[in-house]
Structures are given as C-alpha cells and as structure tokens.
Amino acid sequence: MIYFDNVSKSYPDGTVALNGVTLSVKQGEFVSIVGHSGAGKTTLVKLLLGEDSATDGSVSFDSVDIQKVKAHDMPELRRRIGIIFQDFRLLPNKTAYENVAFAMEVAGKTEEEIASDVPHVLELVDLSQKMWNFPRQLSGGELQRVAIARAIVNHPDLIIADEPTGNLDPINTYEIVQILKKINDMGTTVILTTHNKGVVEALGKRVITMDHGKIIRDDSTGKYAL
Amino acid sequence: MLWTTIKRIIKAGFVSFWRNGSVSLSAVFVMIVALFMIASTLIITAFLGTALKDLQDKIDINIYVDAKATESAIMDLKKQLETLPEVKTVEYISRERALDEFRSRHENDHRITQALDEIGDNPLPATLTVKAREPSQYEGISNFLLNKSELSAGSAISIVSKVNYNDNKAAIERLSKLIVGVKKLGGIITAVMVGISILITFNTIRLAIFIARDEIGVMRLVGGSKEYIRGPFVVEGILYGLVASFLTLILFYPITYWLKNTTQVFYGGVDLLHYFVANFVQIFLIIVSSGIALGAVSSYLAVRKYLTSK
Ligand SMILES: Nc1ncnc2c1ncn2[C@@H]1O[C@H](COP(=O)(O)OP(=O)(O)O)[C@@H](O)[C@H]1O
Numbered sequence A: 001m002i003y004f005d006n007v008s009k010s011y012p013d014g015t016v017a018l019n020g021v022t023l024s025v026k027q028g029e030f031v032s033i034v035g036h037s038g039a040g041k042t043t044l045v046k047l048l049l050g051e052d053s054a055t056d057g058s059v060s061f062d063s064v065d066i067q068k069v070k071a072h073d074m075p076e077l078r079r080r081i082g083i084i085f086q087d088f089r090l091l092p093n094k095t096a097y098e099n100v101a102f103a104m105e106v107a108g109k110t111e112e113e114i115a116s117d118v119p120h121v122l123e124l125v126d127l128s129q130k131m132w133n134f135p136r137q138l139s140g141g142e143l144q145r146v147a148i149a150r151a152i153v154n155h156p157d158l159i160i161a162d163e164p165t166g167n168l169d170p171i172n173t174y175e176i177v178q179i180l181k182k183i184n185d186m187g188t189t190v191i192l193t194t195h196n197k198g199v200v201e202a203l204g205k206r207v208i209t210m211d212h213g214k215i216i217r218d219d220s221t222g223k224y225a226l
Numbered sequence B: 001m002l003w004t005t006i007k008r009i010i011k012a013g014f015v016s017f018w019r020n021g022s023v024s025l026s027a028v029f030v031m032i033v034a035l036f037m038i039a040s041t042l043i044i045t046a047f048l049g050t051a052l053k054d055l056q057d058k059i060d061i062n063i064y065v066d067a068k069a070t071e072s073a074i075m076d077l078k079k080q081l082e083t084l085p086e087v088k089t090v091e092y093i094s095r096e097r098a099l100d101e102f103r104s105r106h107e108n109d110h111r112i113t114q115a116l117d118e119i120g121d122n123p124l125p126a127t128l129t130v131k132a133r134e135p136s137q138y139e140g141i142s143n144f145l146l147n148k149s150e151l152s153a154g155s156a157i158s159i160v161s162k163v164n165y166n167d168n169k170a171a172i173e174r175l176s177k178l179i180v181g182v183k184k185l186g187g188i189i190t191a192v193m194v195g196i197s198i199l200i201t202f203n204t205i206r207l208a209i210f211i212a213r214d215e216i217g218v219m220r221l222v223g224g225s226k227e228y229i230r231g232p233f234v235v236e237g238i239l240y241g242l243v244a245s246f247l248t249l250i251l252f253y254p255i256t257y258w259l260k261n262t263t264q265v266f267y268g269g270v271d272l273l274h275y276f277v278a279n280f281v282q283i284f285l286i287i288v289s290s291g292i293a294l295g296a297v298s299s300y301l302a303v304r305k306y307l308t309s310k
C-alpha cells in the first residue's frame, strides 16, 4: 500500500533528514515508527502527505507516485488519509462538531451525511458531551480525540498519527492508543510515530526504528530498541 | 453540489466574520478610513467641479452700447454675436432694466438713490452680456469686439461704446488657470488617496489572514481544495467592505451637515450636504462597490500567498 523507495531528503539549509529510506507497509498493518527527536519521523510523514517532496527516490501510495500528483488532485488524495498531529491542529474558531464536519464538507459530503456521521464518530471517541465546545474549552486528551474523530470520519484507507501522545499524560496516552488500535482492528492501516517506549511495547505490533534519517531496525513484534 | 459548496462557503465566511470579532472590527475600522478617504476626495472633487463651473458662469463680457443706438440695432448686434461659435449666450439688458437693477441693488444707500433722483435722466447704458463656452475664449471674443474700428460704420458692431473685458481680463485669466489647476490637482489627489486606501486595506487584511495561516495549512492537510479554503476568506473580505461602506455612508451625513455652514461661507451656491443628498444613489454605489471590491480582492490576494504549496 505504501512504498518508500530509497528516499532521501535534504532541506535547503543542508540538513539531511532522510538518507536512503526503503520501506513498505501493507494494507491493514499497524506500524510504529520510533526514534529520537530529529531522527526524521515527521519528514517521512510529510513526504507521504505530499506536504514536501523528496530530494531523491520515490514515495508511492496505492501505486500512485505522490510527487507526481498534481496540485489540483492533491486534496482528493489527502481525503483518503486521516492525519493526527502532536499539537492537534484543530481549527480554533470552530467547535468540535464543526472541526469534524469540516473534513466531511471538503470531501463534498451532503448535509444529511454530516448530520448523521459527525455525532456518531464523536461518540466513538467518547466526546458526545463536548460536541459544541471550542478547542480552547477542551483538554489535551479531548483535543486529540476530536482530531482522531476528524481523521476517521471520512473512512480513510490510512491513518497517520505523528507523535499523537507527545503532549498527553499517561492515561490519555493509553486511551488514544486504544482508539488507534480499535481503528486498526476495523481494517484501517495505521502509521504511528512515537518515542514512548511503553506505547510501543503495549501494542506488540511492527516497529521501525530510525536514527539520523536511516532505518536501523524493523521488528515485526514490538521492541523498543533505543 | 456546487450550490451546497457555495452555501457552505458563504456560511463559513459569516461565521468567521462573527467569531473573529476583534479582527473583523479592526479590518472594518481601517476600511472605513480608506473608504472615507476615497469618498471624500471623490465628493470634494465633484463638488469643486460644480462650484467652479458656477464660478465660470459668472465670467462674462459686458458690452455697453451707445446711448443713441436703436433697439433694433442692438438686436442686430445680439444676433450677430450669437452666430459666433465661441459664444454660448447673449443677454440683453435694456437701459430701464439696468436702472431698475441698479436701484434695487442700492436701495439701502440713500446717497446713491438721491443722486439718481437728482440726475433725473437714466445715466446707465444698455448692455449685452456675453458668455463664452470656455473661459479661454473670452480673449478672442473681446478682440473681435474691439476691432470695430476696422469695420464699416454700417456694421452692427459700430454701436459698441465700451467692452469691459479688459478690466476683468487679469481676474478672468487667473480664474481660468485656477480652474484647470484645481481639476488636475483633484485628479492627482484622488489617485493618490485611492492608492493609499488600497494599500492600507490590503495590508490590514493581509495581517488578518497572516494570523490564520496555520489554519489554512490545516485545511489543506484535511483535504480542502484551494477554492474551498479561499472562499470563506473572500466572503469575509466582502463583509468587511459591506459593513465599512454602510458605516461610512452613515458617517457622511452628519459630517457633510456639519461642513454645510463652512462651505456656504466660502461659496454661496450648492452646499455639500445638498450635494451628498442629491447624488446619494451614485455615491452609495461608488462606496459600496469600492468597499466590496477592496475587501474581496485584498482577501483573494492575501490568501493566495498561503496556498502556493501542494
Ligand atoms: N523545514 C526544515 N528545514 C530544515 N531542517 C528541517 C526542517 N524540518 C526538519 N528539519 C530537520 O530535519 C531533521 C529531521 O526532523 P524531523 O523529521 O522533524 O524529526 P523527528 O520528527 O523524528 O523529530 C532534524 O534535524 C530537523 O532539524
């Protein structure tokens, strides 16, 4: 489903963020990418989202070379990927409901679909009570659950969570990881980046370890080797 | 689908305008200043144009006719003058009318009325008042009239005893120059004001959108198309323009009212308030459409900057 073919990325200032990364992820997998800060995890995610382009090599999603996708077709592709960030990135002037609804609006869903699906996913992440709160009225764990609801509402093929638990306490971390696991159990491919040892070991799934822009380990069952 | 999208974009623009209250308020405030500048230069230029035109109308050449000339000879002269292409109107003021007007003008001045009574006879000559189409044409008309000596005695012009243009010549020429100058200056000032207004509005809206740049990035990542992201910002810009133009128009009424007295002192004809009320529809359309255009174009350009990446 996802294929990184000998991908390198250097930023204009000369930083080498990725150095010859080759990696493939199959449909339905749950892959954790671990590594110290600066290892290149976020850069990997950005290339997959087409937010930035590789200096060398190619990145493909469902056999489509992401770097060759035209600007005009990019939104279409992104609607097939749900994205979750460490800093939540909700729209500050929209309520929890509206943040989730926005993802459906841009995907061209009808008002009826929005009215029935949004409350449903918010219930799934246990936020029915706070549907009409603005982001500033929500805690970190709640914000991340809104972000997850937004990421899954369009039934994407892939969920990318870039250090989703980085700003959360252990209890919220546990809950978020459980939700991601549940999503994966329902068939969605999940890519999770983290440097939380506990998370990785509790999951017991495939772990890719990165260091200085290179993949140094790829274990099929959860080991945190740093 | 298209209709749903348009509805969503408009709604999002309104909601954002409302929820970003303080940003909207400052954008509207700046736009009021901008529109006020545009509107007042336009109105003042237009008003000055009318005022100057009225002043222009006050320029004329008075031809004093020989006391001995017959009424029909004067009429001949009048007709002849009217055939000149430069001449707009020729008005005949008979000796009687001249006297009446003179008396009524000086009715409070006892010495003058007394003097007139003592003379008994009407001392005033008949006059023909000539108005040219353009101030610059008076010179030519005056020369034509002063050349009477070269014409045969039978010519209608021979009854002209005095042409007073030369007396006013300096004043008239200065006024013609002033009119042209003020018109040019008005044009330049309007252009500069409009330029400044566009700049400050654009910069304010750019700042408002700069604040929202992270949101634009998030919208992109969630899969929003460029048009769908840009739409609400443009709607918001249009709203700034609409609200600002209505407030500007409301502000204009008391200000022109207050200026009314001032303007009447230096120029007795049309007053600014009257001008504002009489041309309200036109002024309304100019202000509202410049407000909408300013807001929409500024927003469009400002968002574009954050929509360059894929
Ligand atoms: N926009 C950028 N310009 C320059 N260097 C960058 C940029 N983004 C990331 N980097 C650098 O690339 C390397 C990898 O960063 P990143 O992918 O964010 O790592 P991680 O997510 O694993 O912490 C780091 O050294 C970082 O400083």
Ligand SMILES: [Mg+2]
Residues within 6 Å of the ligand: A041, A042, A043, A162, A163
């Ligand atoms: Mg990172």
